[in-house]
Amino acid sequence: MDRLIEKARNREPEAFTRLMQMHMQTMYKVARSMLRSDEDVADAVQETILTCWEKIGQLKDGRYIKTWMVRVLINKCNDILRARKRFVPEEGMPEPAVFDRHFENVEWNEALRTIGEKYRLVIMLYYVEGFKTSEISQILDISESTVRTRLSRGREKMAGIYKADRERRAL
Amino acid sequence: MMNEKTVLDILKEEVVIPKEVQESADAAFEKILSETEKSKVFRFPSWPKRRFAAAAAAAVLCLSTVTAGAAYIRWSRGLEKELAVTKEQKEQAEKAHLTDFPNLTVEDKGITVTAKQSIVDNYYGYLAFKVDGFTRGKGKEPEFNDLSVRVGGKDISYTYGMYDHDEPKVNADGSFEYQIMLYGAEGKGSLMDKQIDVVFSGLGVVTEKAGVAEDVVDGKWAFSWKLTGSDEIYTAKVSEKLGDSGASVTGAEVSPISVKAVYDFPAKKVKEHAVNETTGEEYETEMLAEPPLLAGVKLKDGTLVMNTGGGMMGYTDGGKNVYEECFAMGRLLDVDEVESLLFVRKPLEEERELTEDDLYVVKIRK
Structure with missing residues (x-):
């Protein structure tokens, strides 16, 4: 390589x-x-x-x-x-569905949607692509503490969805 | 239905790249491969920390106020040291207009940049600039945010970077030298007697990662002058096989700061093994084979000069038989003293200096 x-x-x-x-x-x-x-x-x-x-x-x-x-x-x-000049939805607002012509990526797109637009980039860079917070800070030109905050909130959001999901399944 | 672990697991899985995304990417790859069908592949010079910029569509900005210094000839410290120029060579270079001293100065935001010197031959050019007044980032490496170089109104390829063989790299008074090496990819004489436009924008310091300037002084320093140069050249027809490499040298050219070899080398693909660092997957890839690399020259007194700078190489005929390599020399050559071209037999297993045993020596003078 x-x-x-x-x-x-x-x-x-x-x-x-x-x-x-x-x-x-x-x-x-x-x-x-x-x-x-x-x-x-x-x-x-x-x-x-x-x-x-x-x-x-x-x-x-x-x-x-x-x-x-x-x-x-x-x-x-x-x-x-x-x-x-896209409108970035506030947290909590429903995101318009994206027409996906590829059945194979439906689950992936759904997983992406659950995170929410605000945090998905740092979640993607950190958890999926394996960048360190210092590298993400350089890439996005934001402070490391901001990176960590967004990661933390992204995880909370995911946990909230999972909790709701579990509660729904328990009913 | 998803839980936290599942969402991240799903996101980590490989996705199907949508057809229109792959097609767009493929179109970009085709453009790159077809642009280089003339096969101008560029090699980095052996000077450390040189960056490369391809000829790109960069707009030339308006000139800032340029002042011409008094007629004052003093060689750039960096060029003199790097090219190991002797006193006799200096005199000869000045007489032959191989070198010129534009001595143009631009000041902006408290930083002064001076175009000090140029050395230009049939295929390459060296430019030296002096920067004064840079007080930020002590102990770090300065770098311009943006640089644009055009010759004869056209974008050209070049390498660039600060001269960093002195310690400290930036002097206590905030001065340092900056060098640009020009590639005359358009052919013999394409740099000489042409207008050159150089624009520096933003001066900051680079960090270890990604190579982007930070803590930038938002200034602009623009220069325009006519490049002189020397068309001194020795041309030879040769017919020499390079061992069992499949390549034969058929021609040679020697200029004061460049050497060129022409080979007969029918194109063939070779397989190479590599490992995908992300997945650990081993794979085989095909690359075009290369002939033995041009390594330098041998002088009549037996001296081997193997300080090569950047280079251009590749096939020049659609038939993929005629291969050329043209390298900038990291030494000023006395053209009449060059007796042979040197080619590397095979890449070394360990890091050491090449000796004549490692080389094919091809005489270019009777």
């Missing part, structure tokens, strides 16, 4: 495209936790790949390629959100 990253940093196109393909799951999941439609996710992922190719030389250390790539991706997602 180190060799692949080194070749990608040396702008060998096959190595770079291979490396990006290996991170498609990460790119999709992170973008999907910010954007509601696959159309927007497709745009964000494409722009991220092209920007990473253009700026691969800015990557100081190949070990942080995932951190760097996710940061680029989140910036692209924010650009799309700003362009669409």
Whole structure:
């Protein structure tokens, strides 16, 4: 993998495209936790790949390629959100259903919905993608304490839903 | 129905990438692969901490106030040391217009940047800038937030970074040197006698991760001048097989700060084993084979000069037989003194200096 990253940093196109393909799951999941439609996710992922190719030389250390790539991706997602001027629902308001044409991802999308928009990005970055709070702080340009607070509240929200779910099942 | 453990478990599972997302990604990959079908692959120079920027659509901003210093010739400390320039070479370089001293100064937000010197030959160029008044981030590495370089009105590829072979890297008075290396990817002579526009924006310090400047002084320093250069070159036709590598050297060019080799090397794919660091899965991938790497030159007096900088390499014909490598040299060459090109037989297992036993030596002069 180190060799692949080194070749990608040396702008060998096959190595770079291979490396990006290996991170498609990460790119999709992170973008999907910010954007509601696959159309927007497709745009964000494409722009991220092209920007990473253009700026691969800015990557100081190949070990942080995932951190760097996710940061680029989140910036692209924010650009799309700003362009669409989306209304971010307050906590507790029902989120419009996303039309998902892929039956296989229904459960995944449902799991994402349970977390709520406000906390799902930090939950995704921490629990699913395995970033440290310090790395998330750098990626999102927020303090580490804010990261920890959002993680904590995200977990509380999940616990609240589970409690309600258990109570419903107990009835 | 979900519990806490289940939600996170589900989120960690692999998802089906929707068709339109994969198609968009594939379109990006195709664009990258087709852009480089001319096969200009760039290699980082061996200088440490150099970053690379591909030719990109970057707008050139309006010039800030630029003042020209008095006609004053003094070599950049960094270039003089890094290229190991002798007194005789300095005189020769100045006479041949290989080097120039634009001596242009821009001041913004209390920081002054001076375009000190350029060294340009047929394929590469070195630029040296001096930065004064940077007082933030003592002991850290300064870096500009953004840099744009255009030659002849076009985006070009370049590497850049502060000169960091001195200790301390930033002097007590807040001054340091900054270097840019230009790649003449458009071909021989594509840098010479052209207008160059360099714009620096925002000066801060870099952290270890992600390489982005922080604690930024929000200034702008823009320069524009005409690059001079030397078209001195030695060209040779050669016919030499490189062992059993499948490659033959068919041509060579030597310029004061660059060397070029032309190979006959029919394209072939080779399999490589790798491990996915996320899943631990082992996989096999296919890459284009590379011919023995151009390593440097041998002088008539037997000296091996293997300080190569950044490079361009790849196939130049659609038929995928003619392969070229063109590297910047990390030494100023006396072109007439170069006798042979050097190529690495095979990558070393351990880290050590290459000796002549590790190299193919291809004579380019009778």
